Amino acid sequence: MIHPKYAQIVFGLIVSGIMSLIVSGIATFRAQGVIDNFFTSWMAAWGLSWAIAFPTIVTISPIVRRLVSRLTKTV
Numbered sequence: 001m002i003h004p005k006y007a008q009i010v011f012g013l014i015v016s017g018i019m020s021l022i023v024s025g026i027a028t029f030r031a032q033g034v035i036d037n038f039f040t041s042w043m044a045a046w047g048l049s050w051a052i053a054f055p056t057i058v059t060i061s062p063i064v065r066r067l068v069s070r071l072t073k074t075v
Contacts, residue, residue, distance in 0.1 A: 012057040020049035 002010055024045040032041060 008061065009058060012061060013054060016053035016057045017050055020053040021046050024049040 025042050028038065028042045028045050032038065035041070
C-alpha cells in the first residue's frame with residue numbers, strides 16, 4: 001500500500017489521468033472523427049495531455065483548496 005502522506009499526489013495522478021483521458025478522447029474525436037488509427041491517435045494525445053495535467057493539478061491544488069475554503073466559510 002501507498003503511505004497516506006502521498007494521498008494528495010495519488011489523488012492528482014488518478015484525477016488527472018481520468019480527466020485527460022476523457023478530454024483528449026473527445027478532442028481527438030472532434031478533430032479527426034472515427035478513423036482507422038483513432039485509438040493510436042487518442043493514446044498519443046492522452047500521453048501528452050496527462051504529462052501536462054498531472055503536474056498542473058499537483059501545483060494548483062493547494063491554491064484551489066484555499067480558495068474553496070474561503071468561498072465555503074461559514075459566517
